[in-house]
Amino acid sequence: MSHNIAELTNIRKRFNVRSVLMGLNLNVPAGTVLGLMGRNGAGKSTLIKCMLGLLKPDAGKATVFGEDAWNLSMAAKQRIGFVPQTMPGFRWMKAGTFLDYIGSYYQRWNREKAFTMMKEWGISAGMRISRMSEGEIQKLSIIRALVHEPGLLVFDEPVASLDPLARRDFLRQIVELGMDETRSMIFCSHIASDLERVASEIVIIKDGVVALRGELSTLQERIRRIRIQSNRILCPPIPVRNIIHSVVEGSTAEVTVEDVPDEEIMSLGEKLSARVTIESLNLEDIFMEVNR
Amino acid sequence: MADDLRTLLFEIKPSSGIPIYRQIIEQVRRLVASGALRAGEELPSIRQAASHYEINPMTISKAYSLLEKEGVVEHVRGGGMRVASLHSAARTPRKRMDLLRPALREVSTQANQLGLSRTEVLEALSAYLEENDEP
Numbered sequence: 384m385s386h387n388i389a390e391l392t393n394i395r396k397r398f399n400v401r402s403v404l405m406g407l408n409l410n411v412p413a414g415t416v417l418g419l420m421g422r423n424g425a426g427k428s429t430l431i432k433c434m435l436g437l438l439k440p441d442a443g444k445a446t447v448f449g450e451d452a453w454n455l456s457m458a459a460k461q462r463i464g465f466v467p468q469t470m471p472g473f474r475w476m477k478a479g480t481f482l483d484y485i486g487s488y489y490q491r492w493n494r495e496k497a498f499t500m501m502k503e504w505g506i507s508a509g510m511r512i513s514r515m516s517e518g519e520i521q522k523l524s525i526i527r528a529l530v531h532e533p534g535l536l537v538f539d540e541p542v543a544s545l546d547p548l549a550r551r552d553f554l555r556q557i558v559e560l561g562m563d564e565t566r567s568m569i570f571c572s573h574i575a576s577d578l579e580r581v582a583s584e585i586v587i588i589k590d591g592v593v594a595l596r597g598e599l600s601t602l603q604e605r606i607r608r609i610r611i612q613s614n615r616i617l618c619p620p621i622p623v624r625n626i627i628h629s630v631v632e633g634s635t636a637e638v639t640v641e642d643v644p645d646e647e648i649m650s651l652g653e654k655l656s657a658r659v660t661i662e663s664l665n666l667e668d669i670f671m672e673v674n675r
Numbered sequence: 676m677a678d679d680l681r682t683l684l685f686e687i688k689p690s691s692g693i694p695i696y697r698q699i700i701e702q703v704r705r706l707v708a709s710g711a712l713r714a715g716e717e718l719p720s721i722r723q724a725a726s727h728y729e730i731n732p733m734t735i736s737k738a739y740s741l742l743e744k745e746g747v748v749e750h751v752r753g754g755g756m757r758v759a760s761l762h763s764a765a766r767t768p769r770k771r772m773d774l775l776r777p778a779l780r781e782v783s784t785q786a787n788q789l790g791l792s793r794t795e796v797l798e799a800l801s802a803y804l805e806e807n808d809e810p
Contacts, residue, residue, distance in 0.1 A: 416731060554729040562722060562732055579689035580730045600694035600737070612788070658787050663692040 388413050388535050388567040389434050389452075394443035396429055403429045405591030406443070411535070414564035416557065418582030418599075419571040420670055425588050427571050428468065431537055434569075435465055447535060461489060464533035466541045470524040478515075478523055479508030482530075489531040497530040504549060517544040525553060529560070536560065536568045542577060550577070557581045575667040585666065587673050595673050603663055606672060609648055611636040613657035623651060628675050639664075639672050684712075684719065687728045695730055699738035701777075707747055707758055708774050714760040718748060 389411040396404040403426040411417060421427045432438035433445050436452040445452035448459045455463075473481050478501060486492035501508060504522045512520060521544045528536060542550045558581055561568060572578055578585060579599060587595040595602065611621065612635050619631045621638050624647070629638040634657075640648070645661060652659040664672070685702050687695055706712040718724075721739065725732040739756050742748045749759040786796045 551729060555726050558725050558729055558731065562725070576689045579695070580728075583731050583733050600696055600734070603692065603694050658784075660784055660788075663694075665690040665692045667690065668692070 386413055387411060389447045390445070391430070391434060392444040394430070394433055394440045394445060396426075396433060396438065396440050402591060404433065404440070407588070407592050409434075409586065409593055411567045411569065413567055414561075414583075416561045416568045416570060416581055416583045418578030418585045418666075419569055419588070420573070420575075420578065420585065420666075421588040422674055426591055427588060428539055430588065431465075431539055431569065431571065435463060435537060461491070461531065462534040464528035464531065464536040466521075466524050466528045466538045468539045468543075470520055474511075474513040476512055477508065478506050478510050478512065481512060481523065482508075482527065485527050486530075491531045493530045493532065497526055500526045500530070504552070518546060518549065521545055522549060525556075529556065534566055536566065537571075538569065539571045540573070541570070542572060542574060554581055575665065575670060579666045585669075587670060589674060595669075599666060602669055603665075606639065606641050606664055606669055607643070607648070608662040608664055608668070609636075609638045609640060609651070610660045610662060611638065611651060611655060611657045612659075613655050615656065617655060617657075621651070622654060623648065627672050685724070685728065687730060689730075695734045696738040696741070699735065700742055703738070703742055704745075704747060704774060708771055712758050714758050716758050717751065718756045718758070720755055 387410045389409075391407055391409040394404050394407045395402070403424075407426075407430060409430070419427055419430070429438060433440045434447065434452060436445070436447070436455045439453050447455060448462060450456060450459050473484075476484065479498070482497045482501070483494070486494055486497065498508065501523075504519075504526070506515075506519055506522060510519075512523070515523070521541065525538075525541055528538075542553060545553060554577060557568065557570065560566060561581070561583075570578065570582060582599065584597060585595070585599050585602060586593055597605070606627070609621075609623070611617065614634065616634055617631050617636050619629065619636075620626070621629055621631065621636055623638060623640055623643060625641045625643055627639040627641055629636065648661055649659055651657065684706065685699055687698060689695060691698070703712070703718070712718075718739070719727065721732050721735045724730075724735045739748065743750070743756070746759055748756045751757050782796070782800070
């Protein structure tokens, strides 16, 4: 049922001496909203640019809609929407003229939707882009990427300059666009709570590869934090499998584990004569654990 | 009007650490057990709930399908979900107790952490129970 809208296979990319992507694999099945996370410089933007044919990988294969990303046909390009971190150029244009100009390149441009969104987000068509705030430019950039109903929508930090109201509006747009099961989205953001809301899957990249991927609720059930309070001094290591990270201080310990059943965790209580509690993690916690 | 009420049912906290689908399941169970949601009442559709709470539709459909498996809700012709009529009959004391268990476990953990004795905790709990018994 689910074919892949985009596929990255063993992608490598380096800039001078710095290797950014080191054999990265990522498939984007139809109907998914991928929440892409990674530390600054982890290679999120590079990954996106390789996927969209804006950067040529040194090695590996990138395909979109089954075509080679570096040689996309016009038809394939028409089905991509991209909101980059910063919108290049066009500063001298007025908002309305800008959208009409961009629209002239697209067969499926929905001009009415573009102007309705502009109105809803408080941007007047006659405003010159050079006079706009960062947030307003970001809104315009989002409108530009949405209204030709693309099959692949990619947002690179789209909400950084949006006010909270516009951000929630934007999230609602994402949810509604995501109801079309033929469409896929990649949403790159540091705002974990936004990804918790709208992403169907989380992808965390680290050291040039995908370090963790999965449905958020599955990740939350797999990765747990254990708090141990014993009545004697604890000696590391704590006798439990699959430790991601552990801190032992005197008679207390905090241990993060992956894929350990609750019963096994609770059995630590007897082994260490300790009180054991299991804590579930939110996405920000999981991100921190992966990047320790 | 009714629509507005139904979409305001849930309280979603994305970063609480509890998976969102589990938050929905627990809230529906509790609303049904307390009678706030009655048999035959419809839940917000997946689309409605997704755009109202700005959460991925798959999260809601996961919650609904698990609730359906439990027999708490059932499909309505036309695609919606409503509180199952069977569920009111199945509201045995045991099931109601199951709903209370997570809260009890939490109390016992905290009591433990605070180093309170069993007698102290039970005494405090029965005081609360008595308080609620009084009309």
